[in-house]
Amino acid sequence: MNSWIAQAIQKIEADFNRSSDTHLIPLALPGVPDIHLYLKDESTHPTGSLKHRLARSLFLYGLCNGWIHQQTTIIEASSGSTAVSEAYFARLLGLPFIAVMPNSTSAEKIRAIEFYGGRCHLVADPATIYDVSRQLAAELGGHYMDQFTYAERATDWRGNNNIADTIFRQMALEPHPVPRWIVCGAGTGGTSATFGRYVRYQRLATQVCVVDPENSVFYDSYHSGHTDHHCTGGSGVEGIGRPRVEPSFIASVVDHMIRVPNVASYAAVHFLEEVLGRKCGGSTGTNFYGACLLASDMQRKGESGSIVTLLCDDGNRYLNSYFDPAWLAANGQDIAPWLESYRRFFHHGQWQVPA
Known part of the structure; x- marks a missing residue:
């Protein structure tokens, strides 16, 4: 092997050796006490995100x-x-x-x-x-x-300390160690492919839900079965949603998809700041919407269990957008009704989408 390549691989492996795993944060939902929600905090990586x-x-x-x-x-x-x-x-x-x-x-x-x-x-x-x-x-x-x-090709989805592997090891001592749902967005589709393949390989009952923002083609492609969908412009939530179906998005390992209004994602990060005491990025807000929807459905069916989702990056990267009242107003995003919806669900277990 070329000596420079060998040294480069060693440098990357040494960097990994210096890093500890990211935390799995429990977020109690007083309104739905039988559902346990966890957020995998990927913002603590050296570069501040899941990526x-x-x-x-x-x-x-x-x-x-x-x-x-x-x-x-x-x-x-x-x-x-x-x-x-x-x-x-x-x-x-x-x-x-x-x-x-x-x-x-x-x-x-x-x-x-x-x-x-x-x-x-x-x-x-x-x-x-x-x-x-x-x-x-x-x-x-x-x-x-x-x-x-x-x-989806570069990540070892069978294990080897990938994100799915670390989540299940961290969940081992929790009341519901095998999550009912794992919720994530799709940018490349690589993370959902890793989760979907891993739970099948490990023969686990966990299902994978992908949340997709507005102006993204993954949701439509999943439900139509076609990969030739296209749209113009960005999704409105940095990091997830795409104008074309990316090669790394493997729909066959996804169990469920939810389309999420952008305003719901923006409101969610403001709500999460209230209950976590910290700012999260927009894709985390999209994930939280999906988790609330699934928790509400589980409650309606009388189910108990756990849901795991991702805290993808730090919200301080978005001070001039999602956390800026002027930006929200200029883009016609009224988050107040959605904030009330999250508060009502969190405290009282009543989920209702604003009219």
């Missing part, structure tokens, strides 16, 4: 496939968090990094990429990030990481 796991896997995959070499420029198409994490690993290996992102990406994420030495190439149309990334890779003789294709 740290994916970036590590993609770099190892690229190195072991012989695609990444010394001085290779790394290019990625991203809505933000994956690019932040890949910029971190590129700096670790001394490689140039370029993120191709929609120009609507939060300023906080752009600053984080630049902090790690990456460069941001912003485009007006989110649908063009793939072609622009390929073009840049060809022009620079670089490597296009293509998270949307390789996310």
Whole structure:
């Protein structure tokens, strides 16, 4: 093996060795005491999000496939968090990094990429990030990481300390150690593929629910069975939802899908700040909506059990959007009725979507 590649792999493995697992936070729901909710806090990774796991896997995959070499420029198409994490690993290996992102990406994420030495190439149309990334890779003789294709391939879904494996080990001593549901969003689809494959491989009764924001094609594709759906523009929730069905989205391992109004996601992060004492990103709000819906359904059926979802990243990355009253007003998002819905469900177990 090339000595530089061997050293690069060792650096990534050493970085992993220095990291502890992320916490699994219980969130008691007084209104539905028989349902136990847990949030896997992925914001505590060195780069602050769930995508740290994916970036590590993609770099190892690229190195072991012989695609990444010394001085290779790394290019990625991203809505933000994956690019932040890949910029971190590129700096670790001394490689140039370029993120191709929609120009609507939060300023906080752009600053984080630049902090790690990456460069941001912003485009007006989110649908063009793939072609622009390929073009840049060809022009620079670089490597296009293509998270949307390789996310489900680069992760060892059988175990090896992946996110599913760590969740089930952390749940072992809980009252309901095998969750009734795991809830996650889909950006690449890699996380839902990992969960879906893992629970089947381990022969577990857990079902996987994917929540999809507005203006994203995953929900429609799942229910139609077709993968040729397209839409224009971004989803309104950074990190999840896509204008096309990504190759890493494996619908056959998903048990249920829920479409989530963006206003419900935005209100959820404000509500979570009330009950957790901290800010969470928009995709966490989308997850929480799905968890509430599933908990309400379990309560109606007289079921008890646990639900696990993800706290994907820190809400301080979105101070100028989801947490900015002026931004919400300018985008016509009235979160007040939804906040009341969450409070009513949390305290009294009564779930009702605002009119």
